[in-house]
Amino acid sequence: MKKIAITEDSSRKIASKDKNAYVAKGIDPHQATQVAPSTLLQPFSKEIESCILSKHLSVEKTLKSQLGEPFYSDAGFILYQGNSTEFLDKLSSTNLHIDLTITSPPYNIGKEYEHPMSVDEYVSWCSGWMHQIHKVTKATGAFWLNIGYLQVPDKGLCVPIPYLLWDKSPFYLLQEVVWKYGAGVSTKYRLSPRNEKWLFYIKNFQKYTFNLDNIRDANVKYPNQKKDGKYRCNPLGKNPSDVWECPKVTTGKKRSSKERTGHPAQFPLGVVERIIQASSNQVEIVLDPFAGSCSTGIAAFGLGRLFIGFEIRQDYCDMAVQRFKAFQKERRTAYSQALLL
Incomplete structure (x- = not known):
């Protein structure tokens, strides 16, 4: 891709090629995130499709007996509208294991979908549903939690929520992953925030699902480097670091991501896709108790998992179903095009 040149103006520091590498080298044109990564549009084998449908019918029957009728259900995708803690409590009464x-729960920062709480109340609330998730998680299962920052009165303005929650459940914290992005809030009296955290929890630190080969990074700087006559790097690529660079879901006339919905706190499919690949296998169950626009559900469905989601607001449920149907259409189009090649 040809880079875009930036006009130099040596009288301005930010427009001088001696001070600004982008002026000196040019910049890549902005590319908004697509409706879905191509990896989520790949067809499944007939065997996998059959297994997904069979498991869906079994899981749906179990859920209906304890949770009632879902808001929406299609093979591999089940969404309930209502309070997540109530649904998690009912889920623990079934024989299903996640x-x-x-x-990504509310951050307690005044978003439209939140009910304001004190910091102590917020931590206690989070601890409660984290315990519930632990109870319904399979012995070899995992829990990935995306959280940002909040203000602690008289203590700090941008306090990372992981500092408050990391040990508030029975889960074992394996590591923190930093999600780094370019776009974000601009500030004047502090540094501009450009990252959020993912906490990677597991239930049993001696045995858990981790599919490293599924997420290896092929961008190896010296792919042909050898030691004692043998290639040093795995032929599939290197182990990704704990800092993941992935564009946010952006807005704007010329910068809006194609996957953008009306939800105010939507994380991109590219991030959650890697998590699902690493920490689960096909035909397994992926849960999101704060489903929002269902990024988790779209990615899980696209990778051949069975999704269960809880979302308290009906307008977000409606939005998520519309998004899911649009994604199904995108997959069918991709299938048709593949058959023509």
Whole structure:
């Protein structure tokens, strides 16, 4: 891709090629995130499709007996509208065990979908549903938690929520992953925030699902480097670091991501896709108790997992179903095009 040149103005520091590498080298044109990564549009084998449908019918029957009728259900995708803690309590009464939970709860920062709480109340509330998730998680299962920052009165303005929650459940914290992105809030009296954290929890630190080969990074700087006559790097690529660079879901007339919905706190499919690949296998159950626009559900469905989601707001449920149907259409189009090649 040809880079875009920036006009130099040596009288301005930010427009001088001696001070600004982008002026000197040019910049890549902005590319908004697509409706879905191509990896989520790949067809499944007939065997996998059959297994997904069979498991869906079994899981749906079990859920209906304890949780009632879902808001929406299609093979591999089940969404309930209502309070997540109530649904988690009912889920614990079933014989279902969750392989992977991925979620991003409210941050208690005044978003439209939040009820204001004190910091202590917020931590206690989070601890409660984290315990519930632990209870329904399979012995070899995992829990990935996306959280940002909040203000602690008289203590700090941008306090990372992981500092407050990391040990508030029975889960074993394996590591923290930093999600780094370019776009974000601009500030004047502090540094501009450009990252959020994912906490990677597991239930049993001696045995858990981790599919490293599924997420290896092929961008190896010296792919042909050898030691004692043998290639040093795995032929599939290197182990990704704990800092993941992935564009946010952006807005704007020329910068808006194609996957963008009306939800105010939507994380990109590219991030959650890697998590699902690493911490679950096909036909396993992926849960999101704060489903929002269902990024977790779209990615889980696209990778051949069975998704269960809880979302308290009906407008977000409606939005998520519309998004899911659009994604199904995108997959069918991709299948048709593949058959023509």
